[in-house]
Amino acid sequence: MSAAESRLLLLGWNFRGAEASVRERIAFNADEVREALERIRRDGLATESVIVATCHRSEIYAVSDGERPQEEISGLISRWRGLDPAEVASASFYREGPDAARHLFRVASSLESMALGESEVLGQVRGALALAREAGATRAVSHRMFESAVAAGKRVRAETDISRHPLSVAAIGYELATRVFGRMSEHTVLVLGAGETGTLFAKLAREAGIADVRVSNRTAERAEALAASVGGRAVPWSVVPESLAEADLVVGTTSSPTPVIREPEVQAAMRQRRGRPMMFLDLAVPRDIEPSVRDIYNVYAYGLEDLEGVADENRRLRAREIPKVEAILEEELARFLAWLGNLAVVPTLHGLQQHLAALRDRELERLPASERERFRAFADAYAARLLHEPMRRLKDEPDASRKLERVEAIRHLFRLDE
Amino acid sequence: MASHALGWLAVAFYCAAQICAIVSLVRPKIMVARATPLLIAGGLALHFADLLHRARELGSVPYRTLGGSVSFFGWMLGLAFLALALRHRERATGPFLIPVIIVATVAGLLLPDSPSAPARGTQGSVFAWHVTLAILAYAAFALSFVLSVLYLIQSRQIRRGRQGPLFSRLPPLEVLGRMNRTSVSIGLAVLALSIVLGLVWAERFWTTLADPKVEWAVLTLLVYGLLLWMDRRGWEGPRVALLSILGFSVVLFSYTVVNMYLTQAHRFR
16 A cells, blocks of 8 residues: 555454453543544654544544554554553554444444443544544544444434343333333332432433432431432331332332332232232342232232343344344445545546536637637646646645545535535 | 225225334334324225215115125224324324224125115114214224233233334333223213114114113123223223223124124114
């Protein structure tokens, strides 16, 4: 490959290829991302770069016309982090051109995530672009590539079921509740236990729009604190059995060694509710809710193992969507690559020459036939003179990204893509 | 034999509505959901024109023939479905309910359409209302039947914690239960009115009210009345759905076996 042609590249360390021990030492926080971008620029390794840093990946996307950008960037990272260069290099993966762009598109649509279909990564990709732009490290190509990747990621989530079936037990339980109760905003949820899981579920319920969130805990203060933080109210531990009937959804998350909710209490609650359905989610180990409550009429009850079974099933359902996702990505990728491919100097020069020739012919039409030959020669000489210097400068431009930007400017100003 | 071009056109509209309903269920992001009620309404208008045409040819209400009455049942079903879908803003039940409309309409077009001489007294408006309301009630019960079957399937799947790709897009149990309640309430009220009108009419033209069809209609009334009572008394859910299915089997029995073999007075031929 000639050094004059700028190319897109990706150097990364992710959970597939790199041991956690290496990954952790390479991993960047926001400040380190800024510093890395600055170092890459200062050492002249690339003319633009963006770093996608998540829990499971550090990926450097760059535009460079260097001879050996992979070794150079990898060397920079190992020197900076004080790591063995061979170890850093062997744990990394490297992509160039369309493959680098494809990888980013796959990352943005969560195909490269541990949890297929997760939605955080899209925000992380968007954040990576924002951070690099702020640091002045992005230019036309990385900008366009990241925007396209985010757009592709959004399309994937809108047009496929890759994010549809929830994977966490709390989200699965919540979804089951919506299948029974419909609009949850009009229903009441009672969370037993204010520990980690209880907090998680109370927040999920709040975010999902349940207006009436109640929390009960053996230690009243913790229940009150959690209730306050989610805008709900605390229920004294001693009155839980009596207040059961008011709750449509009861979630057990305590660390109690014996069940907190027993069958007769649920039966009494159901009588009070006149048979209106009730749902119990037991997220506690050992159980908080007696398993036999599921035999009561119109009671839907699930234990942790039921919900985990659903999670496995949902993982399979998400995986079934992969071919559809890949088809969308290839479509979006083709659009980006077509744009990128147009940014080469030589085709743009040809395009510009053709454009000028067409203009010339249109003008010659207006002249009497006898004079056309003479003016054609003049016009050609004039155009050649006019283009000579700008084209020389364009070809000799040392900054790879600036070259791409200038080609793009010419294509835009002369409408060569229309 | 009358030509039923309009009727078949109505069937085409119902089929198009069914396609839209399925597409909007499987791919909710594609905006065809709004087309379903419009196509059903278009189909109902054409279907009505076809019924009017039949009525003109018969010189009486269109349901004096077997084909006419089944077709009219299909029309009422469409009307009830449309009302229910708009009332509950719930379109996901379409793919399960519209086929019933299509089947009834097609059956109405294919079944024999040759009337016998009108029986005594069947020309008056009391009689016409009696039959119209009875058919509307049956249509409401048919809807309730389908909703109840969906409820039971849905409730089983939720209990198991997993749902097929199609059923996970069905309305929640709460909504299915509510739709069922509306449809049974309408059916019950209309059937009661129909029975009253029938009794008013029979007083003039019959010597006795002891007719199996009347008894079965009263039984239907009792079953669905019990259903609504249970629904309020804490039996809502699967048991109400089961009772609705039982109720509809009573309706079917009285619509078929009773009509054909048991009743003398309810045969107007």
